[in-house]
Amino acid sequence: MEGKQDVAEGSEALTSPYVLEYTYRRSLGPVVGRFLTGLREGRIEGVRTASGRVLVPPTEYDPESGAAVGDFVSVGVSGVVQTWSWVSEPRKGQPLDRPFAWALIKLDGADTALLHAVDAPSADAMRSGMRVTVRWRAERVGSIHDIACFVPGDEVQAAEPVAPAEPVRRMKSPVHMDFTIGAGRTLSRFLEGVVQGKLLGRRCPTCAKVYVPPKGACPTCGVPFADEVVVSDTGTVTSFCIVNVPFEGQTMKLPYTYGSVLLDGADIPILHLISGIPADEVRMGLRVKAEWLPEGERQPTLASIRWFAPTGEADAPYESYAEHQ
Ligand SMILES: [Zn+2]
Structure with a gap:
């Protein structure tokens, strides 16, 4: 954990910029570990529940019944925007450094939606029901950021191959709060x-x-x-x-x-x-x-x-x- 405090004088009450940050290292388990390993290899995988629904991103248990989930299934790299919210001023650490949309995207073959960024030219270019496709990051490491973002349309871009590596078992999860x-x-x-x-x-x-x-x-x-x-x-x-x-x-x-x-x-x-x-x-x-x-x-x-x-x-x-x- 790291804290920083520089107190600056205001007219009546003092204020201070404050940064609180720490990095969790967490183990992923077999389901999320395999999902992230798939992303590294340029593939999106979900899991099938007992009732036949395909969950993407996958969870370890069926959220409806609590039963263990079954087989992994590959789903499409394109899908439909279900709902979205426009970010006009992106913050540090967000997927894109220019205005973009956060969107819930239901990929082809999936029954649930994945939250990710859509690189659209403006909010006017966004609508629920539009088709979007993955833009892969060239260097992928087994992280949700291996998907750089989604882009409008159906034109699939092949993922550049990455060197084979061990399955992904752990991830770093940074937390950063910046406030006054x-x-x-x-x-x-x-x-x-x-x-x-x-x-x-x-x-x-x-x-x-x-x-x-x-x-x-x-x-x-x-x-x-x-x-x-x-x-x-x-x-x-x-x-x-x-x-x-x-x-x-x-x-x-x-x-x-x-x-x-x-x-x-x-x-x-x-x-x-x-x-x-x-x-x-x-x-x-x-x-x-x-x-x-x-x-x-x-x-x-x-x-x-x-x-x-x-x-x-x-x-x-x-x-x-x-x-x-
Ligand atoms: Zn008293």
């Missing part, structure tokens, strides 16, 4: 404070608890927060975990410690890195202080605090943080 998150006014104010090296909390007028980072209203009492309070950047470790497991995108050297830090003056702990002390010496009650990035390097994000490091004070008594651990 809004911090909202309360959190934006907090993040602006972080740039100045201040930790701003908000106090609930009913229960008097101080939340850091603040929310718009008290989650317990449901009333809007009133006073803004500056809380200390020194606090007490109330609980922690030691990370020993490597994962993709990790930036810290193992082992390292993540902890809940109850800042002096706050009633809710924040989560942050605990450093400046061997991982096996971190303990509940440890007194720590924020290690800030130099002023010019601070951004409106909690990463402006490098980590929390021990102050050298005596540990806080258990009773002082017992309800926060």
Whole structure:
């Protein structure tokens, strides 16, 4: 998993572009594996159910009865558009980089429709009931993308041969989400404070608890927060975990410690890195202080605090943080 966060300042509330992406590697099983192997070889195969329907793309079980499916059958590379939707602004990673249609296509010999792209000159050239034909990709690897797209008409283009290879058993399935998150006014104010090296909390007028980072209203009492309070950047470790497991995108050297830090003056702990002390010496009650990035390097994000490091004070008594651990 990979995340990226660059916070940009807006007029009132901060927003941040955000990318979340990760790649699944999944095994395909005998049915989908054979379907994708067929695509690599320039052939489209479906499966026949007990009632004689031909499913393309194939499923492992008949969706109507749940019974195992039977024989594989080759179907045509041309078919009929059942329904479609026009994409006027294609996004990165879509089958075509120019406007195209997503369409449900019932191939000749199939009883179900396959979702794929149709390369049509404009939306005016699309209609339900039109005939379309596969355009194969020259280099095929055993993926749905081996079908580059469908094109209007019945003119069949032969698939260029590819070198024989093992049946397809696994596939990579990338997930990519690209979006903008809004911090909202309360959190934006907090993040602006972080740039100045201040930790701003908000106090609930009913229960008097101080939340850091603040929310718009008290989650317990449901009333809007009133006073803004500056809380200390020194606090007490109330609980922690030691990370020993490597994962993709990790930036810290193992082992390292993540902890809940109850800042002096706050009633809710924040989560942050605990450093400046061997991982096996971190303990509940440890007194720590924020290690800030130099002023010019601070951004409106909690990463402006490098980590929390021990102050050298005596540990806080258990009773002082017992309800926060
Ligand atoms: Zn409250």
